[in-house]
Amino acid sequence: MTPHLSAEGIRKSFGEKTVLDGASLSVGTGELMALLGPSGCGKSTLLRIVAGLLPKDAGEVRIGGRNMASTPARERGVGFVFQDYALFPRMTALENVAFGLRIRGVEARERNRKARAMIDLVGLSEEADRPVDRLSGGQRQRVALARALAVEPFLLLLDEPLSALDVKVRERLRREIKAVQKKVGITALVVTHDQEEAMELGDRIAVMNDGGIEQIASPREVYQEPATEFVARFVGDVNVLPGQMYHGYAYSGSLAIRMTGGSPPREESWVKVILRPEDISVHPPGIAEAGQSQAKVESVSFQGTHLRATLLTEEGYSLTALLLRSHPMAGKLAEGDAVRVEALRGSVLPDPFGKREPEYYL
Secondary structure (H helix, E strand, C coil), X not given: CCCCEEEEEEEEEECCEEEEEEEEEEECCCCEEEEECCCCCCHHHHHHHHHCCCCCCEEEEEECCEECCCCCHHHCCEEEECCCCCCCCCCEHHHHHHHXXXXXXXXXXXXXXXXXXXXXXXXXXXXXXXXXXXXXHHHXXXXXXXXXXXXXXXXXXXXXXXXXXXXXHHHHHHHHHHHHHHHHCCCEEEEECCHHHHHHHCCEEEEEECCEEEEXXXXXXXXXXXXXXXXXXXXXXXXXXXXXXXXXXXXXCCEEEEECCCCCCCCCCEEEEEECHHHEEEECCCCCCCCCEEEEEEEEEECCCEEEEEEEECCCCEEEEEEECCCCCCCCCCCCCEEEEEECCEEEEECCCCCCCHHHHC
């Protein structure tokens, strides 16, 4: 099936600095893909190239199967929501939403009907006639989304749409954006550096680093089966340990780790073991059972819903573990305690150098 949006081998440099180095992705019809990565990795540049706001040096952009090489931005059927909203401050919310329809020559009555429908869709009916400079940041972002959708674009692009808002407003708005996108059924690509935002918004996540895309997968797969060490470290907290494969398990010292998916590497090969903190089980001191390791508690911090503990295994590896408040050990852990640790699950990445020194993995 032809993807709704495809970008293949996109390259872009500014002077001697290469910003995009062969980045490729494809987005299916009705899908919302989150383009996730650190600042400066090229994600906003890629978004602007897709929109036609920046020229590319090489590669191909197709929207609806059509090559966009000679298609200007205004003819691509793209709606764009900017980080700074790009609204007209003295116009009302309704006038801002209707603006794109007006410049497209839509008749006044139809223009007003469509604009009000979009205002209603984003939950701003009561604020429709207020100037946008009297609206909150969250309300202005909804106006920007309604304006982008009012012209019935073929593709919706959002560049860090929630980064200027406080945490609580961001949490609420990302749920609303997802709901509106699914209700309208529009294909969308959203740029973000916020991992939680990408996990909640994206049907799939494209993780970007240094001008290229390292993995495209569902949020669950990106988290549980990262394709690279960068993905593992960028998406959530992680423990990275040296290991070796034996009979389908990865052994890191006395810890035995069961793989969450995929085919295990060849027998006795060296690997990097990827362990999420919530997959580290902590037990009272005693004789270690098979697959467990003795450890010492180095630090403990209370973080509301859970306890965060730093542990040092008998092999000298540092582990971060998260324990829910309901965990039997949560109220008992203290710095200096002896405990036993167990890895409930994990994933592995090839380690061709077979490094064994603990400091290599910090």
